[in-house]
Amino acid sequence: MKRSRIALAPLAVCLASGCVAEDPDPASIEGATAQEAADIVAEVGCQRYAECGIISASCTPCPIGEPDCEPQCTVAQRDYPEGECLEDLREDLETGFGCQELTSEAVATVDECLAQAPAQACPSVQDVEAWVEGGRQGRDPREPLAACDLLYDDIIFRCGQGE
Secondary structure, three states: OHHHHHHHHHHHHHHHHOOOOOOOOOOOOOOOOHHHHHHHHHHHHHHHHHHHOEEEEEEEOOOOOOOOOOOEEEEEEEOOOHHHHHHHHHHHHHHHHHOOOOOHHHHHHHHHHHHHHHHOOOOOHHHHHHHHHOOOOOOOOOOOOHHHHHHHHHHHOOOOOOO
């Protein structure tokens, strides 16, 4: 599903960027069914989307052969209501968790993401603008924690869904 790929990347970003207070008892998918794991990840991620929104950056590239051209970039933040997020993600997460059993290492990585994410600060529009204006050098402030990369790379796309 094309919409899932678009929606899940920000999920990992928002999970990594920390939009809510740290939960004293972090969520865990250990021992969860595919549906339960999808519900846990979607709930944590979508609560954070509701608090942080989604920051996008888009740039119009310079024409080939114009070395003095500066790409024109726009950074925008939009709301992503929790209900819309849950609708977008839950089914694809359930398919991803259910198509094959996760290794114990993958479960631990997802749990690490769920545990670390609440302590992270939301990315700011200003930080993303500075990153874009700096030629996109260094770490994108919207990038997820390394542990959260698994949600996008291995859960949604490991079974051939998404585009």
